[in-house]
Amino acid sequence: MFDFSVITQNWPLFWNGLLVTLLYSALSIAAGLVIGLVIGLIQLTGSRTLALLGRVYVEIFRNIPLLVILLWIYYAFPIFAGLSVTKFWAGFAGLSLYAGAFYAEILRAGVQSIDKGQSDASTALGMTYGQRMRRIILPQAFRRMIPPLAGQSIIQIKNTTLMSMITVPDLLYQASYVSSFTYRPMEVYTMVGFMFLVLLVPLTLLSRKLEKVSERMK
């Protein structure tokens, strides 16, 4: 019933799609982490204005479906702002902004889970806010944040498939293209699922391992 020759014959397309998926995953996770760090930390400085700003950001990007964000940035934003936005930038921006909101929440919760005595002790030594964060709070918080960060990053990698809707040639886009002329959606989408499994299962195992290591260091 299955005829996987459609995969082997069109392998270059799948391969290119996979590379695009990996590229967007890596870039948007990196940018999302930076955004998350900034948005998460400004909520913890004690300034009400900054906290509110961070809050608004998180609520907007966490509660609008990613697909809507992508479509809006690609189709609506250019009209609105009067500039042209390439597929690359629309996909990259949409994914990063969305991921940033979730990472920010993970960071905020992680930092807030650290005992108040840690900040008391470091303040009493004369450390500034930045020193406390860098030397005392974040190193402890990051250990607790490994599992949720890994989980969110896995979701993020799967979320890149939504970019096919704005015609970014990622793995899913290539798959639908292949299936459109081979009429073999079963093989094609099974292959896509399999490729994600092969990609993400090792990542999950890695995060488990990191978690165990950090557990031992606690």
Next chain:
Amino acid sequence: MTHVSNTSAPLLKIEALRLTFGQRDVLKGVDLTVNKGEVVVLIGASGSGKTSLLRCINLLNMPSHGRITIDGEAIYEADTKARDGNDVPAKTVNRIRSRTGMVFQQFNLFPHMTALENVMEGPITVKKADKEATRKEALDLLAQMGLQEHVGKYPRQLSGGQQQRVAIARACAMHPQVMLFDEPTSALDPELVGEVMKAMVDLARSGMTMVIVTHELGFAFEVADRVIFLDEGTIAEDGPPNEILLRPTHPRLKSFVGRFHETADLLRPFLESS
């Protein structure tokens, strides 16, 4: 115990200090001067504001009114116009804050660092001190605390008493002019209290200025130059330990100290050994 308190220079000066949490007045105008080399013990019922007063001295709590001076320089001056209510700029606060060292009831060691790293952290990060010199001094401090065998251990590998001694060494490493202790032995198993008290007695004998909140009245009696009884956010009694602890006049102090007399006999052996 008597100090060479000939230097009656005020090191810590607290004037008309008020602290409110929301609607609650926790400190209602506290005036307190601590001289160089003096050991002051703060006692008082639960909720009387002992912790709050101690935390105001290094501004872990931001007071709402008054003035706090450490070695002639203000760390806090009331100013309702300033955003955080303090006239003193944040930079100055940090500088003057490191003239104080604090030891907490729950130790609050940094769990991701070894005992040695905990002690080195302040000088390295805050004072940008030389790493090798700091390490050497930290090892010395830990040895003074009887912890030479535990310098490479993480806090979770240490007993409560050992952790608290690391915490004392950590505070000492910053060369503070005054050390603040908030019930340093309250979280310890009874058999570990003595080792921490001994470290504090040594520190007091070395001439360190200390403000100590403790329920160990035997310790207060032996080590303090002055005992202060805090009652509902004000200083109700202030005097030498034998006056405050043996001849209390304030009715609430009387009942507070009553318990001490009942347990004084039990404490006697420890006092003699220190």
